[in-house]
Amino acid sequence: MPALAVARFERRLCRRNPVLGGGRKERAVRRATTVGRGAKPPAECDEVPLRGATLRGVVGTLLEVRNLQTHFATRGGVVRAVDGVSWDVREGETVALVGESGCGKSVSALSIMRLVAAPAGRIVGGQILFKGRDLLRLGEEEMRRVRGREIGMVFQEPMTSLNPVLNIGRQLTEGLEIHLKLSPADARRRAEELLAMVGISDPGRRLRQYPHQFSGGMRQRMMIAMALACNPSLVLADEPTTALDVTIQAQILELMKDLSRRLGVAMLIITHNLGVVARYADRVNVMYAGRIVERATAREVYGRPRHPYTLGLLRSVPRLDEPRRARLTPIEGQPPDLTRLPPGCAFAPRCAFCVERCTREAPPLAEVDAGGHVSACWEAARLERVGEPVR
């Protein structure tokens, strides 16, 4: 990595983040760390080292996923749902994982919690470093203590993800009783606070109710309260708004953003909705067919996408801030069969920029711009000329 680029990136970082401004000495230390870490990619990893990794200790990397591979054994063969992905989440940051259905984003989140449905699904390789510990090496009991306590999770379907026969209070307090060893009365009080915090009025009465007495939006608020109950440092939100209607979606996202800021909780938002990403994420990882194809800040991804798939996603989203066009441009074709991935780039068959090399050789995730913008595309340079804005 050229030192100049590092310096440029750091200057930008410091401008943006007053905490990191620091004195000269600290900057020097930081640079030393950066150089010391150097570009030393894990041997089996086909990606460039992560920016977060090179700056670890300064920004504070909370979660670092390295070359994660999660496979599912099915009758049709091994599905490589997550096929060697690496990404990270820094403290207090909101990171998005974007892609179509079946691209492996939900499985990535479940892998972090080690909740991939066994025996079909198995994490076959990689590391998941959370606060420096590899979650994949923890015993089941140690892992249990991480779940809900240090990492909270919000699921897609608040209807089916809440137990229909237990009341809200029970479902909210059990985590508090187990992880924080609160007495039932204390847990109850905390549960009321939590419900109030996520904007549910009359929490005392609501605690005695059951999920079916809640509206969809309230159920998701309850899920968020549950995920935040034990003050975790990271919340994984798996399509948190997909099952909700549009007016509620915005409310829930605002709530999550607001809470993550207020409580300093880092968030991983998994979504296929680029509108969500634009507004709420700091950084974006775009996934396709079990791999990450592009990563950058939300602004970069929007303004200057450097992967044809990202470009396709952006073009297929209606935008209210621009004159209405006759039609959206969908991405042609179907996502590939994950049991038989093509030898080259998985997106090649659907790609308008496809050249001969793409069908032969899979492009590695390579830096296309300073500031950690990476893209896995041989033709990334050509995409730059597509220019900004996207349309």
Next chain:
Amino acid sequence: MAKYLLKRFFLMLPTLFGVALVTFVLIRVIPGDVVELRYSGDRGAVSQEVIDQERHRIGLDQPVWRQFFTWLAGIVRLDFGTSMWTGAPILQEIKLRFALSLQVAIMATIVAVVLAIPLGVLAALKHLFLLIVFKWLPPMVYTPFWVSPRQNLAQLIWPALAVGYRYSAVATRMTRSAMLEVLREDYIRTARAKGLVQNLILSRHALKNAMLPVLTVVAIEFAFLIGGLVVTEQVFNLNGIGLLFVQAVAHRDYTLLQALVMLVAGMFILVNFLMDAAYAWLDPRIRYR
């Protein structure tokens, strides 16, 4: 909740009426009546006059609809009449036998549930097979529970185990499949994501949901046991409802048979009602509808 149960309760009445009507008609479809059967031993020796007289005495010569309403009027006053065969009051005939059958049914259910739920859960988690062989002692004469609980239990535990064991097989299978289904639910994943211990996930989150179908099987089986233990009662030499049933059919003892069918139907309906109540207790979605 109260409204729901009240509605359920009043739905029992038309059901019972339907049972009474169907029973009454069906029994009379079987050829031969109690009088014919009684005198069939002395074929030809008894004159038609005697037979007619006997029919008149027990009311079989009246129009069928009239017989039906007379009987129905009796039921409403809880008067089931007398046995057409023995002439003894039917309530008396049923009372002692019912206590016995009910006790066996209850004990068998306890045996079944105690065996089935833990085994079913275990089987769902570990894919387990289980084989138990019971050996029982020769049966003795029935002693009512309140006379000598110890002796009573010593006798009835064996038929209860025999029946309960078979019954537990059904309930175990049901528990297992219900558990397997529930364990795949999203809320179980949520519970795991909360970092709950396995036992709590099973007992609090899974079992309560899995109990609904199991409860249905257990309840229906229980109602069946009241009148359906014909063979078991023979084997253990128990004078229960099942045996009485067989005798009543053999003798075309209309009044007794009708009373027995009503009893069994009543048990089914009552158990169904209790089941509805239990469902409402287990599942708040029913309770608050």
